[in-house]
Amino acid sequence: MKTESEVLNSLARYCSQAERCVFDLHRKIREAELPEDAETRIIERLVEEKFVDDARYARSFVNDKYRFNHWGRIKIVYELKIRNISPELYTEAINLINEDEYMAILEELLRSKKRAVKGRDGRDIFAKLLRFASSRGYEPSLIISTLKKILKDIDYEEDD
Secondary structure (H helix, E strand, C coil): CCCHHHHHHHHHHHHHHCCCCHHHHHHHHHHHCCCHHHHHHHHHHHHHCCCCCHHHHHHHHHHHHHHCCCCCHHHHHHHHHHCCCCHHHHHHHHCCCCHHHHHHHHHHHHHHHHHHCCCCCHHHHHHHHHHHHHHCCCCHHHHHHHHHHHCCCCCCCCCC
């Protein structure tokens, strides 16, 4: 079993490698089977020394997930909630998303997927692309408006 000092040093290295949140640290400390008071002391020290900062983590997470993983706001917020990031912090981080860039990423994502998707008819293609973008966490209203823009050449509406 590791000592409190060893776990502290190990977590400091862990936090230096990539941005981490307090939730990640709790999980690692529990794996080390340290007492709860030691867990509190370690986390307080890492926060105090700026090894971990949930606000910084939220900003970094949001930026990386929408730019590199092409996730939408819904999925990003869901993942941050799982990590016990406070609503104030994730709302602030989500509000930093550049709307034009976000829409451009969604449009490119759908255009790319459109080239690969097969469907019986226009409605089928529309539905498949809608499900795909929804699974990535994009807002339904944004998905629909973007699909209408890129599917001008396909009849996806029901006949009257």
